[in-house]
Amino acid sequence: MRSLTVNACVLAIAAGSLLMGAILVWTGRPHFAHLLWTLGALPALGFVLYDVAYSLVRRKAGIDVLAAVAIVGAFLLGEYLSAIAIAVMFASGQALESFAQARAGREMFALLARAPHNAYRMEGDALICIDLDAVRIGDRLLVRAGDTVPVDGLVQSSSATLDESVLTGESVPVERRQGDMLRSGGVNAGAPFEMRAVETAQRSTFAGIARLVESARTSRAPASRLADRYALWFVPISLGLAAIAWLASGSPVRALAVLVVATPCPLILAVPVALVSGMSNCARRGILIKGGAALEGLARAKVLFFDKTGTLTGGQARLVQIQADAPVDKLEVLRTAASLDQVSAHITASAIVSAARERSLRLSLPTEVIEEPGAGLSGTVDGVSVRVGTPDFVCRSLPRPGWSATFLATVGGEGGSAVYVAKDGKVIGALHLADQIRVETSRALRMLRQVGIVHMTMLTGDRSDVAAAIGAAVGVDEIRAGLDPAGKLAALGEVPDGVTSIMVGDGVNDAPALAAAGVGVAMGARGAAASSEAADVVLLVDRLDRLAEAVHLAKASRRIAMQSVALGMGMSLVAMALAAAGYLAPVYGAALQEVIDVIAIANSLRALRVAPLRVSRRRLPAEQALRLRAEHEELLPLLDRLSSLADQVLAMPPEQAVPALRQFDQLLAEKLVPHEAADDARVYPMVAGLLGGDDPMASLSRTHREIFTLARRLHGLVQALVPASVDEAAMREVQRILYGLDAILRLHFAQEEELYLTLS
Structure with a gap:
């Protein structure tokens, strides 16, 4: 034209x-x-x-x-x-x-207007402006305030503040810490920072996006x-x-x-x-569609296939459980492991360090560190020898604790990995890490059914028992486990003629399946660079619910x-x-x-x-949603301490158990109860106004009542305890209340976070 x-x-x-x-x-x-x-x-x-x-x-x-x-x-x-x-x-x-x-x-072509043309490379004490094509992997680059991130890379400064609204549609700037991954195309919204290039310009995220827009x-x-x-x-x-x-x-x-x-x-x-117009509307929501044919394919689709890892799950290891050997505190197990893992570049070590930072734990700098690739690390932390790694590596010359067999069975059944921690010649605990289901996954699948998807199949190379656990948790219609790329292609080939299918994957391992499906959809940053060849749609925001919005808009x-x-x-x-x-x-x-x-x-x-799919016409401000999430993260150490105390309270001597319980009871009174009361008094009325209806927050408010009841009962029992004459029945009742609080609080936090995500 x-x-x-x-x-x-x-x-x-x-x-x-x-x-x-x-x-x-x-x-x-x-x-x-x-x-x-x-x-x-x-x-x-x-x-x-x-x-x-x-x-x-x-x-x-x-x-x-x-x-x-x-x-x-x-x-x-x-x-x-x-x-x-x-x-x-x-x-x-x-x-x-x-x-x-x-x-x-x-909105769609606005992405191209933000294309970077040069970069600032640091060579010794000099700062040199170079063409974008001259950037090489490993280069140290400076991103000035207001500049666009030139290539994919890792943050080298302590932190970086980025405006990724053009890429993702999210208006709130995001914080990246040292070692975090950066996508090209984001704009530096804070102070200048250093980064290290991990891709060339041609293979970076923005180049893939540019190819999609041109297509x-x-x-x-x-x-x-x-x-x-x-x-x-x-x-x-x-x-x-x-x-x-x-x-x-x-x-x-x-x-x-x-x-x-x-x-x-x-x-x-x-x-x-x-x-x-529809493609542009999608781009404004962080959904990049390759062409009109893909948009019409989304509009006609009835059958949906998912790759499990990185799609239904987050694609990265997260801390699920801390096992501590009595009387060691669970947070001390995590702090010890994270202190030693700071010097390792392994993905599991990064997950452990991130979990410790989320809980604001003070990490010590390790010395004399020796790493066995694929096995673990040994070194000195606070003057004491520490070993962190696989069970075989840590227990090579140490006896395994009594809980080891049960712990490993649990980890194996859930498809995770076990990291053992030894300190001063003794195994003090273990960490269970696993790829967890995304917060928005269940909601996203409900939304997809709402927009006309009638059958959902999960495809994965994992074992059938692990796949069954994930599939049952999220509510898919069919589960196919143990599949290689050829098996995924065969599953897609079974779709009847005339029925349009959608395949969702990460755009790399699933490239053959993405290309074979009626519409291939790549998830998030990992899919963007590879998707211009295989996928028809890229979700620039790493959230599955954007797929439902894409189908709705199409x-x-x-x-x-x-x-x-x-x-x-x-x-x-x-x-x-x-x-x-x-x-x-x-x-x-x-x-x-x-x-x-x-x-x-x-x-x-x-x-x-066309408005996106929402439960309410009004939205919870993103800043408010982030603040509420941050408040939950501040309470993570309290939940970990609650779990640890519930496990160990019966085995602890009375002279240790009673002070520990009283200290925890004080934490409940000072942190948890005021938090829940503030939610009930200020946050819930605001959320109820967004949802509409007579009393949409009734069920969550009822949970608050149960939390307050358990906290009062625990307070009464703890105040009545006397270290010199502790009653075993009373301690068992204390343990029962602790376990009850642990279960209800974790479920309650998950429900609140899903609700806040839905409205934000």
């Missing part, structure tokens, strides 16, 4: 000629007006003839042939005013389409191709109706009027505008496109009938057709304003 500037110039020439010709007629010089109108219509006629010839070369039936016939016919009949009116109509339609396409793709810009949707097929019968019908009107009335002017209102058909304008955009077609063609057919009956002169027909075009395109642009 020609640029908006060219179309605007053609429109300006035609409209200016029409206006100046009207002035000449008013001043009594019609012959000069006819000449001016003829000259003003020639540029439009030239472009029309070019479009017709271009369509014929490509063996397509273009609707523009009607405009060419109408303008030439008006000249032959001496209808100079009609000729210039048709030229204005054609030029304004082209300009309107160009403007609408630019408006519809504004989307040049692709043609099935509905757009369908418009060309409509032209095969619409053009003959229009010409036939014009001929009938001429023969029935004996006036060629009626035939001209019929052709005028049939030119150009809103069908050609409205469909691409609606689909590009369905709405396709529905609006079809509405615009029906509306535009219906009005054009009515106008053609009026023109054939002699009720519509060519000049008025041109004006009416212009109105029809505007109505059809304006309706198509509604796809830009």
Whole structure:
């Protein structure tokens, strides 16, 4: 399609000629007006003839042939005013389409406008500006305030603040700590920071996004191709109706009027505008769609396949459980392991250090560290020898504790990994790490069913027992475990003909399956770089619920496109009938057709304003949601201490147990109970206002009542304990209350976080 500037110039020439010709007629010089109108219509006629010839070369039936016939016919009949009116109509339609396409793709193409062009490499004490293509893996780069991150890399400074709104649609700046991964395309919203490149410019995230946008810009949707097929019968019908009107009335002017209102058909304008609007709307939500065909595929899809790791789960190891050998505190086990793991680059060590930092534990700097790749580390922490790693590595010369067999069975059954921790020649505990289900997964699957997905299958290479546990937790319809890439392809091949399937994966290991599915969807940052080759859709935000929004927006955009077609063609057919009956002169027909075009395109642009799927029209501010999440993270040490105390309280001597219980009871009174009371008094009323209804927070408020009840009962029992004469039955009741509090608090926090995520 020609640029908006060219179309605007053609429109300006035609409209200016029409206006100046009207002035000449008013001043009594019609012959000069006819000449001016003829000259003003020639540029439009030239472009029309070019479009017709271009369509014929490509063996397509273009609707523009009607405009060419109408303008030439008006000249032959001496209808100079009609000729210039048709030229204005054609030029304004082209300009309107160009403007609408630019408006519809504004958010999508805004990504390219933020493309970095150079980087600042640090060479000794010098800072050198280099071309982006000159960046090499391992280069130390400085990202200045306001600059775009040039390539994918790791943060080398203590922290970095980034605005990733153009990539993800998330307006709140994100914090990255030392060692965290950075995606190219984010903007430095804080102080300058150093980073180390881990990819070249061509292989970085932004390059993959740019390829996707370019592919989307040049692709043609099935509905757009369908418009060309409509032209095969619409053009003959229009010409036939014009001929009938001429023969029935004996006036060629009626035939001209019929052709005028049939030119150009809103069908050609409205469909691409609606689909590009939908793609742009998706881009604003952090959903990048490769082209109109992918958008229509999402709209038709009924069957969904998931890869488990990185899709239903987070794709990264997270701390699930801490096992401590009595009387060691669980947090001390984690602190010891994290202190030693600080110097390791292993992914498991990074997960342990992150868990310790989340709990604000003070880590010590290890010395004399020796690492056995794939096994573990040994070294000195606070002057004491420490070993951290696999059970075989840590227990190579140490006896295994009594809880070891049960702990390993639990870890194996849940598909996780066990990290043992030894200190001063004794195993003091172990850490259970696993790839956990995403917070939003269950909600995302419910949303997908809401938008029309009828069958969901989880594909994974994991063992069947691990896959069954994950599948049952999230509620998929079918589970297929132990699959290699060929097995995943075979599963996709079983989809019946005519049924569109979606495959969701990470864009790397699942590339064959992504390419074979009706629509391949790559998740988050890991999928973006590889997805331009394999996937049709990239979720730039690493959240599965955005897939449900993508399907919802695709369905709405396709529905609006079809509405615009029906509306535009219906009005054009009515106008053609009026023109054939002699009720519509060519000049008025041109004006009416212009109105029809505007109505059809304006309706198509509604796809830009389709609201995402939400439980409420109003939103919880992102800053508020982050604050609430941070409050939960501050309470993580208290939950860990609660779990540790519940496990050990019966085995502890009374002179240790009673002070420990009283100290924990004081923590409950000072931190947990005020937090829950504040939630009930201030947060819940605000959330209830967003949700609507009579009392939408009733169930969570009821949980608060149970937490307060257990806290009061624990306080009463602890105050009654006397170290010199501790009653065993009372201690068992204390342990029962501790376990009850632990279970209800963890469930309650998970429910609240899912709710806040839903509203934010």
